[in-house]
Amino acid sequence: MKEKVLVFEAGKCIGCRICEQWCSLHHFGVAGPALSRITIVRDHPTQIDNGIICHQCADAPCIASCKFGALKREETSGAIIVDLEKCNGCRRCIRACPHGAIRMHPEEKYVLICDLCGGNPQCVRHCPEQAVQYLERGKAERPYRSALVRGLAVRGECDE
Amino acid sequence: MNNNDNLLDFFGDVVRVNLSTGDISRENLPLDAVRRFIGGRGLGAWYLYNEVGPDVDPLGPENKLIFMNGPLVGTLLPAGNKINLTFKSPLSRSYSYSLCGGHWGPELRFAGCTGLIIEGKAESPVYLWIDDGAIELRPAAGLWGKTIPETEKRLRDELGGDELLQIACIGPAGEKLNKMACITAGWYREFGRGGCGAVMGSKNLKAITVRGTGAVRFHDAAGVMELSESITAGLKIHPKILDRRNFGTPELLKSINDNGLLCTRNFSETHFEEGHRLEGPRMREDIVVGDASCFACPVGCGKRSYVKTADGTGILLEGPEFETIALLGTNCGISDWESLMEATRICDAYGMDTMNAGGCVSLAMECFEKGIISLEDTGGIELRFGNGKALVAVLRLMAERKGIGDILAEGIKYASERFKAPELGMHSKGQALAAYDPRGCKGMALTYATSPKGAHHMIATTMGPEIAGGTRLSYENKGALQKEHQLSMCAVDSLGICSTVRGGFGMGDQAKAFSLTTGMELDIDGLKLAAERIINLERMYNARLGFSRKDDTLPKRITHEPVPSGPSAGEVLDLERMLDEYYGCMGWEIDDGLPSRVKLVALGIEDIVKEQDCR
Numbered sequence: 001m002k003e004k005v006l007v008f009e010a011g012k013c014i015g016c017r018i019c020e021q022w023c024s025l026h027h028f029g030v031a032g033p034a035l036s037r038i039t040i041v042r043d044h045p046t047q048i049d050n051g052i053i054c055h056q057c058a059d060a061p062c063i064a065s066c067k068f069g070a071l072k073r074e075e076t077s078g079a080i081i082v083d084l085e086k087c088n089g090c091r092r093c094i095r096a097c098p099h100g101a102i103r104m105h106p107e108e109k110y111v112l113i114c115d116l117c118g119g120n121p122q123c124v125r126h127c128p129e130q131a132v133q134y135l136e137r138g139k140a141e142r143p144y145r146s147a148l149v150r151g152l153a154v155r156g157e158c159d160e
Numbered sequence: 161m162n163n164n165d166n167l168l169d170f171f172g173d174v175v176r177v178n179l180s181t182g183d184i185s186r187e188n189l190p191l192d193a194v195r196r197f198i199g200g201r202g203l204g205a206w207y208l209y210n211e212v213g214p215d216v217d218p219l220g221p222e223n224k225l226i227f228m229n230g231p232l233v234g235t236l237l238p239a240g241n242k243i244n245l246t247f248k249s250p251l252s253r254s255y256s257y258s259l260c261g262g263h264w265g266p267e268l269r270f271a272g273c274t275g276l277i278i279e280g281k282a283e284s285p286v287y288l289w290i291d292d293g294a295i296e297l298r299p300a301a302g303l304w305g306k307t308i309p310e311t312e313k314r315l316r317d318e319l320g321g322d323e324l325l326q327i328a329c330i331g332p333a334g335e336k337l338n339k340m341a342c343i344t345a346g347w348y349r350e351f352g353r354g355g356c357g358a359v360m361g362s363k364n365l366k367a368i369t370v371r372g373t374g375a376v377r378f379h380d381a382a383g384v385m386e387l388s389e390s391i392t393a394g395l396k397i398h399p400k401i402l403d404r405r406n407f408g409t410p411e412l413l414k415s416i417n418d419n420g421l422l423c424t425r426n427f428s429e430t431h432f433e434e435g436h437r438l439e440g441p442r443m444r445e446d447i448v449v450g451d452a453s454c455f456a457c458p459v460g461c462g463k464r465s466y467v468k469t470a471d472g473t474g475i476l477l478e479g480p481e482f483e484t485i486a487l488l489g490t491n492c493g494i495s496d497w498e499s500l501m502e503a504t505r506i507c508d509a510y511g512m513d514t515m516n517a518g519g520c521v522s523l524a525m526e527c528f529e530k531g532i533i534s535l536e537d538t539g540g541i542e543l544r545f546g547n548g549k550a551l552v553a554v555l556r557l558m559a560e561r562k563g564i565g566d567i568l569a570e571g572i573k574y575a576s577e578r579f580k581a582p583e584l585g586m587h588s589k590g591q592a593l594a595a596y597d598p599r600g601c602k603g604m605a606l607t608y609a610t611s612p613k614g615a616h617h618m619i620a621t622t623m624g625p626e627i628a629g630g631t632r633l634s635y636e637n638k639g640a641l642q643k644e645h646q647l648s649m650c651a652v653d654s655l656g657i658c659s660t661v662r663g664g665f666g667m668g669d670q671a672k673a674f675s676l677t678t679g680m681e682l683d684i685d686g687l688k689l690a691a692e693r694i695i696n697l698e699r700m701y702n703a704r705l706g707f708s709r710k711d712d713t714l715p716k717r718i719t720h721e722p723v724p725s726g727p728s729a730g731e732v733l734d735l736e737r738m739l740d741e742y743y744g745c746m747g748w749e750i751d752d753g754l755p756s757r758v759k760l761v762a763l764g765i766e767d768i769v770k771e772q773d774c775r
Contacts, residue, residue: 008476008710014450014451014452014453014456014460014462015453016453016454016455016456016458016460017263017455017456018236018456018458021235021236021456022236022385024375025236025385028375029377029378029381030375030376030377030378030381031234031235031236031378032234032270032272032372032373032374032375033324033376034270034372034373034375035375039324041323041324042263042323042346043323044312044323044346045309045313046307046476046477047450047452047464047477047478049452058513080512084716106373106374110524126389126392128392128396128458128460129424129460
């Protein structure tokens with residue numbers, strides 16, 4: 001099977017943040033957005049909800065940035081896996097990530113990076129709007145291109 | 161940990177902030193009260209009854225703002241986002257509560273607070289900053305006078321530009337003690353009715369900003385996940401929910417208008433001839449550009465709307481909701497989106513409840529058309545039904561308390577008396593009637609008349625089954641229907657889920673959700689009993705203020721003026737007959753409409769309600 005990646009479409013997101021709750025519950029057994037690897041940000045003036053997610057970069061800058069060998073790619077899913085023992089919370093990878101998709105655990109000394117839930121991402125499974133999809137890397141650009149054509153990606157411009 | 165420790169950990173603390181002394185303290189949630197009153201609206205009633213006595217001035221420092229999350233707020237159960245606020249109302253001068261959706265309540269829960277109690281009055285304007293366990297009062301002099309959007313922007317800048325923290329604030333209406341001022345969270349979600357914004361303004365409290373990085377732990381996480389999935393699956397195929405998703409609350413308008421119960425021109429009629437222009441599908445086509453959801457809600461009934469105005473600028477906002485379209489629109493004889501969007505924007509920016517605002521403007525319009533008030537009184541505004549520009553102009557005056565707006569800002573009861581036309585003020589206990597004219601749907605008469613906070617529709621939305629069942633004009637069993645719906649609304653208000661999802665998240669699942677999250681056993685009967693306790697305690701709060709059957713009233717227009725035309729032509733309303741039946745169903749005395757001591761004992765709240773407060 002070809003490697004798959006997460007794809008987010010702001011034009012479809014309505015800001016319910018159900019994805020955040022399932023992410024945190026799946027990984028930690030508790031519900032709280034600060035423990036979620038996916039984050040939805042609502043920009044109130046433009047009324048746009050956008051998702052901050054790991055894009056599973058083909059050549060991951062987070063791995064390259066880590067000086068402690070704490071990050072590695074998981075063979076089958078291609079997800080980034082954090083070695084909790086090696087990670088010391090230096091936050092270099094947070095700055096290296098071009099998508100802003102890495103966060104510190106709010107209480108521990110390690111970072112939270114999407115692990116694709118072992119190939120069955122809970123955010124994708126539970127999004128009521130299909131705003132997050134799990135697609136082959138070679139097909140990942142298609143929803144974004146379609147949205148561009150539909151004009152949804154520039155919706156915010158209607159607010160003068 | 162023993163069971164009580166687990167429960168306290170699950171719920172989080174109650175934070176108490178005294179604005180007079182600056183003291184900030186934390187206390188445990190009273191678990192005995194949780195067992196009896198669940199949370200949210202229920203615990204709010206318990207606190208207000210115990211802490212805010214009958215002599216308290218609603219705008220004095222002794223009044224309190226009691227914010228209380230229900231146990232399901234901030235979980236992943238569908239629509240677990242409604243935080244309740246209980247307070248003594250400056251509008252109805254009675255018990256009042258209001259619920260707010262959006263994301264503010266859950267954020268408060270993630271900051272470790274299930275409840276927040278604001279007491280006293282600050283010397284100068286302040287805002288409260290809750291950053292997890294670090295809680296402080298900060299000066300807000302620079303924010304005073306600013307609109308809701310301006311306040312949010314400035315606060316966000318001041319707090320480091322974090323778009324994820326959540327803000328609840330008042331606008332200029334609340335500062336100026338406008339009796340219909342609301343507290344707004346996240347720009348477009350309000351603690352709306354009853355004037356809580358004025359209470360907050362009277363305390364010199366401009367805003368409450370919250371950032372929470374904690375999480376909610378469950379007694380049975382796997383069970384909660386399974387229940388969430390099954391309820392969500394049901395909601396996705398529920399026809400009524402799909403309508404709500406597609407068209408928002410305005411999906412209601414067509415049926416309310418077609419059945420002749422839509423407030424029209426200050427309730428002088430019950431069918432609006434231009435209503436088709438404001439129906440949900442028409443709105444979607446004309447102005448809706450996107451959908452918006454509150455926290456953890458798969459429905460997404462919020463509608464993002466945009467109009468280009470005549471002056472070339474645009475208005476983008478979340479809304480307008482059905483009640484706004486009705487009270488500011490049909491009840492003022494207005495049917496164009498530009499006027500409605502502009503009117504909504506003013507209410508949203510200044511922080512006024514669109515429903516009471518609409519009730520006040522429609523009153524003034526009728527007074528103007530009847531020559532009771534003149535151009536001199538209105539400051540030159542041709543305040544006629546259907547005049548959208550006049551609506552916008554008067555709302556601005558109300559928001560700024562200028563000219564006739566200063567009178568209207570005191571609320572519909574005061575304004576109608578001041579105009580010497582009390583019979584034209586369409587309210588109960590000072591709260592403007594919602595969109596549904598009880599002459600065209602009898603059950604709503606009991607909703608409005610017996611509500612502890614005045615004529616509020618969300619006490620019991622009986623119009624749904626009455627229209628569907630073809631019984632809207634019948635008096636049969638409306639007392640029993642009222643009781644059933646009051647209990648059902650009280651349950652969701654106390655659990656902290658939105659009433660929108662009740663169709664697919666019924667009382668059986670609600671009780672199950674309570675048990676799975678908390679570990680406390682609860683079944684449907686237990687949930688209904690808790691709801692009945694709450695309604696009785698609310699009733700007794702008002703009884704202590706002197707309210708009784710004599711105050712369960714409706715405007716004379718509803719009880720004596722036949723509907724002139726349309727699907728409900730000729731109908732009036734016999735309220736007394738309905739009250740007799742309803743009091744009987746509630747187990748209340750027929751003569752004064754109050755629970756007896758025996759009833760309170762049966763409900764197990766006789767220790768809270770003192771002997772001297774009873775008949």
